[in-house]
Structures are given as structure tokens and as C-alpha cells.
Amino acid sequence: MSDHILQFKNISKRFGSQTVLDEVSLSVGTGEIFSLLGPSGCGKTTLLRICGGFDYPDAGRVILDGKDITELPPNKREIRTVFQNYALFPHMTVWDNVAFGLKIAGVDKHTMMREVGKYIEMVQLSGHEGKKPGQLSGGQRQRVAIARALVNKPKILLLDEPLAALDLKLRQRMLIELDTIHDEVGITFLFVTHDQQEAMSISDHIAVMHNGNVEQIGTPVELYEAPKNSFIAAFIGDTNFFDGLVEQEDGDYCTLMIKDFPALSVYNDKKLRRGDKVNLSIRPEKFMISATKPEITDAHTNLLQGKVEEVIYLGAHTRYWVRVQDWRISVVKQHFSYALDERKICWGDEVWLKFEGDNAYMLERYTEEDENLLALPDV
Ligand SMILES: Nc1ncnc2c1ncn2[C@@H]1O[C@H](COP(=O)(O)OP(=O)(O)OP(=O)(O)O)[C@@H](O)[C@H]1O
Ligand SMILES: [Mg+2]
Numbered sequence: 001m002s003d004h005i006l007q008f009k010n011i012s013k014r015f016g017s018q019t020v021l022d023e024v025s026l027s028v029g030t031g032e033i034f035s036l037l038g039p040s041g042c043g044k045t046t047l048l049r050i051c052g053g054f055d056y057p058d059a060g061r062v063i064l065d066g067k068d069i070t071e072l073p074p075n076k077r078e079i080r081t082v083f084q085n086y087a088l089f090p091h092m093t094v095w096d097n098v099a100f101g102l103k104i105a106g107v108d109k110h111t112m113m114r115e116v117g118k119y120i121e122m123v124q125l126s127g128h129e130g131k132k133p134g135q136l137s138g139g140q141r142q143r144v145a146i147a148r149a150l151v152n153k154p155k156i157l158l159l160d161e162p163l164a165a166l167d168l169k170l171r172q173r174m175l176i177e178l179d180t181i182h183d184e185v186g187i188t189f190l191f192v193t194h195d196q197q198e199a200m201s202i203s204d205h206i207a208v209m210h211n212g213n214v215e216q217i218g219t220p221v222e223l224y225e226a227p228k229n230s231f232i233a234a235f236i237g238d239t240n241f242f243d244g245l246v247e248q249e250d251g252d253y254c255t256l257m258i259k260d261f262p263a264l265s266v267y268n269d270k271k272l273r274r275g276d277k278v279n280l281s282i283r284p285e286k287f288m289i290s291a292t293k294p295e296i297t298d299a300h301t302n303l304l305q306g307k308v309e310e311v312i313y314l315g316a317h318t319r320y321w322v323r324v325q326d327w328r329i330s331v332v333k334q335h336f337s338y339a340l341d342e343r344k345i346c347w348g349d350e351v352w353l354k355f356e357g358d359n360a361y362m363l364e365r366y367t368e369e370d371e372n373l374l375a376l377p378d379v
Contacts, residue, residue, distance in 0.1 A: 005030040005188045006051070006156055011060035013046055013212075020046050022212040023060070028156070028205075033182055033189040035199040038209030039235070044192045047209075048158050051190065052081045065155055080149035081158040084165070086141050088133040094120065094144050095129040101152040119147040122181060139170045146178075150185055160192045175202055196236050200224070208232055224283075226269075230363050233281040240329050242280040246272045253300055253357055256280065260325035265300045265357045278362045284332040286359040289320055290352050291345055300357035304329075308349045322351060329353065 006028040013021040020043045028034040036044045049055040051062060053074035062070045069077050080101075088097050099116045107115070120126055123143035133141050142162060149157055162178070163171040179202055182189055193199050199206050200220040207217045208231075216228040227233035230241060244258040246268075254268040258280065272278060288294070296303055306324035320331040331353060333345075345351055 003029060005065055006190065007061075007063040008047065008051070009061045009063065011047065011050060011057045011062070013043075013050065013055070013057050020212050021050075021057070024209075024212070024214055025060075026207050026214055026217055028188060028190060031186055031188055032204035033179070033191055033202055035191045035193060035203040035206045036209060037193055037196060037199040037206050037235075040194055042209040043212045044194070044209060045160055048081070048160050048190065048192050051156075052079055052158055053077050054081075078155040079158060080152060080154040080156075081160065082142075082145045082149050082162050084161045086133075086145040088141060088144055088148070090133050093130050093132055094125055094136070097133070097144050098147045098151055100148065105152065115151055119151045122150075122184060123147045124177070138166050139174055142166065142174060143177075146181065150181075150187065154187065156188045156190055158190050158192075161194070162191075163193075163198065171198070178202065200236070208235060210235075226361065227281065227363065230279050230281065233361070233363060237283065238330060238332075239281045239283050240327075242282070242327065244278050244280050246274055246276045246278060248274050256362075260327065261304060262302075264302045264360070266302075266360045266362060267300070267358045268362070270362055272362060281361045281363050282329075282355060282359065284319065284330040285317075285334065286355050287329070287331040288354040289322070289331050289333055289345060290354070291349055293352050294354050296354070298356070302355050302357060302360075304353040306351060306353060308345060308347055308351055311345070311347055320345065320351075322353060324353070 004027040008024055008026050011021050011024045012019070024047060036047060038044055046055060050057050053069070053072060057070065061068055064077065064079065089100065092100070095116060098120055099112055102112045102115060120129060123146055125140060125143055125147065128136065128140065133144065136144065163174050166174060175198060191199070191202065203220060205217060205219060206223055208215045208223065210231055216223060216232050218226070223232060223236045227236060233239045233241070242258045244256045247255045247257045247263065249268065250265065252268060253265050254272060256264045256266050256278065258264060266280065294303070304324050306322040306329065308320055309323045309328065310321035312319040317332050317334045320333065322329045322331055
């Protein structure tokens with residue numbers, strides 16, 4: 001068995017004059033949950049349909065377990081799909097819906113009874129076998145669709161926004177159930193979603209797509225902590241962006257000039273040079289907010305001074321909007337403890353924002369639009 005069960009190689013697809021997929025290449029590891037994540041219209045469903053054989057690419061190859069399946073019809077691929085609308089047979093019972101694929105495959109009755117029973121139990125629908133889809137809740141219908149897709153033991157299960165029709169609480173529960181089912185069956189899942197939290201919580205790897213291109217592939221942690229560009233940083237979680245200019249290199253770090261800020265020391269993983277323009281991303285939770293000036297002992301710890309413009313209490317954490325000259329900075333403070341007599345930071349307070357140079361991330365500029373940067377001072 002190869003490490004990569006599925007590979008897309010330079011897949012391109014046009015509809016009329018629109019390029020929907022532009023030389024997309026990615027590899028899905030055997031047994032993992034791999035997500036395609038991106039805004040509406042970026043080409044996720046098109047790529048999934050090409051994988052399932054419901055659409056053909058204009059160029060490029062699809063390789064399943066080392067075999068080129070680009071030209072094969074859907075029923076000749078060892079792939080099953082759970083569509084967003086579940087596409088169950090409305091006139092058939094739960095049992096018959098799940099059994100359908102095995103009947104077509106001509107499986108003997110004994111095996112069919114055992115396998116259908118096993119998957120119905122796995123998706124927790126025992127007792128509902130005789131119901132028709134119209135008599136089930138949204139979450140139950142979704143589980144029938146999953147059982148029906150799994151019963152043929154495909155090499156890959158494709159799931160196109162399988163939770164989109166469910167309300168938030170049910171979505172969260174189904175996500176955990178999907179993860180459990182994945183652990184039980186050990187089949188590779190290719191999961192499509194436009195919801196970054198959904199993708200983050202379930203995936204081993206995520207490919208972030210935008211306008212028919214793959215922008216970055218990584219683990220959830222890599223995408224969050226080391227986004228490649230400002231599109232990824234903004235799409236995955238919240239962040240603050242600052243335009244700046246590298247003033248000087250300093251070993252693994254560099255000194256960065258940002259309008260209205262003191263000189264900052266920031267980790268320079270991209271080996272940027274004096275004069276390079278950067279887009280600095282600092283996540284809200286990376287700031288430490290305090291009403292008194294903190295002591296700084298490390299050369300790569302940075303300090304900003306500002307004024308609180310907004311306080312939003314959210315139970316587990318509080319979000320502050322802090323004004324530093326022209327910048328409005330989003331800061332999140334977790335409530336490790338929340339003693340009622342503790343001095344709270346309030347609207348209008350002067351505060352200090354501390355952050356470590358390792359926790360700020362310099363990004364490739366995604367667009368050219370903002371060239372309005374600092375002039376480099378003479379040194
Ligand atoms: N059969 C088709 N004919 C013409 N255009 C199409 C066809 N299918 C998809 N498109 C276009 O291709 C683009 C990508 O569509 P796709 O369904 O792959 O997006 P998506 O990422 O799945 O979006 P969503 O999150 O909304 O489901 C869209 O602009 C869509 O209008
Ligand atoms: Mg879609």
C-alpha cells in the first residue's frame with residue numbers, strides 16, 4: 001500500500017470561459033481525513049466530482065492507489081460519495097438503502113445481513129431499519145447516507161459538505177461521530193467544507209483552495225500557526241495584519257518597522273532582508289494585555305501601548321479592541337481564572353500589549369494593493 005492513496009496531478013477544469021480548477025495537485029495520505037477547504041465557488045465540489053468520476057478534467061490525472069483512474073466511470077472506481085443532499089432512495093427503508101450497493105454487487109444473503117447490520121449499528125441507527133428517509137431527522141438521514149457509502153468498503157469516502165444541512169449543535173455532534181466512524185473503518189475520508197472550524201477539528205491535513213488554486217496544504221496547526229500568505233491567515237481563524245518594512249536582519253530575527261510602533265523584533269523564518277516589505281500577522285490570543293507595564297527581559301519580546309476601545313465578554317474569554325495610534329488591534333484574553341475581585345480592564349483604560357517575536361508571523365504579500373509603507377530610515 002502506498003503512503004498516498006489518492007493523488008491529483010495538475011488537474012485543470014474550465015466551464016465555458018471560466019477556469020474553475022487551475023493545475024491542482026495534491027496527495028491524500030492513506031487512512032487520513034483530508035479536507036478541501038475554501039470559500040464558496042472555489043472549486044471544491046468540482047474537484048470531488050472529478051475524483052468520483054461524475055466530471056472529467058480537461059487536463060491532469062487522478063491516481064487511486066497507484067492506478068490511473070482518470071478515464072474510469074464512477075461505478076468502476078473504488079470510491080463512494082456522500083452528497084450534500086444525501087441522495088437517499090425515498091421509497092426504500094433504511095435497511096434497503098444501506099443494502100442497495102451490496103445487492104447490486106450480488107453479495108450473498110448471509111454476508112449482506114451481517115454487513116448491513118454492522119454498518120447500521122456503527123452509525124447508531126439500530127431500531128430504525130424499517131423507516132423510510134422521510135420519517136428520519138436530518139442527522140439520521142445523513143448517517144444512512146454514510147452507512148450506505150461505507151458498506152461497499154470503498155478505498156475512499158468522499159463527503160461533500162455532509163453537515164451543511166444540520167443545525168450547529170447537531171453538526172458538532174455529527175463531527176465527533178464522523179471521526180469515530182473514521183477510526184472504526186480505517187477508510188480514507190476526503191471531506192469538503194467551507195467551514196474552517198469544521199475542517200480544523202476533524203482533519204489530519206487540509207488543502208485551502210481559492211479561485212481554483214490550492215493556496216496551502218498542511219496540518220491544522222501548520223495552517224493556523226504558519227500560514228503562507230494573508231489569505232490563509234485571514235481565512236483560518238482571526239488575525240491582525242500590519243504592513244511593515246524590514247530594517248535589519250538580526251540572526252534568526254529581524255528588526256521590523258511598522259508605522260506608529262516602536263521597532264519590533266520578529267522571528268525571520270523567511271530570511272527577509274533589509275528593505276523587504278512584509279505583512280505581519282499576529283493572532284489576537286498572542287497578545288498579553290495588562291493594565292500595568294510588564295517587565296521585559298527578553299530582546300525578542302515586544303511591547304505596545306494603547307487604549308481600550310471595546311470590551312466584549314464571551315464567557316471563556318474576553319475580546320478587547322485596543323487603539324494604538326492608527327491601528328485597531330484585536331486581543332483575546334483567556335479566563336484561566338476570573339476572580340470577581342480582580343482588577344478588570346475596562347473601556348477607555350490605558351493598556352500594554354506584550355507579544356513574543358516568535359508568535360508574530362511574516363507573510364508573503366497576497367496582493368500588491370497596499371504599497372503605502374514606511375520609508376526606510378537611513379542607518
Ligand atoms: N456544470 C457547471 N457548469 C458551469 N459552471 C459550473 C458548473 N459546475 C460548477 N461551475 C462553476 O464552477 C465554480 C466552482 O464550483 P464548485 O461547485 O466546484 O464550487 P465549491 O467550491 O464547491 O462552492 P460551494 O462551497 O458553494 O459548494 C463556480 O463558479 C461554479 O459556478
Ligand atoms: Mg460545493
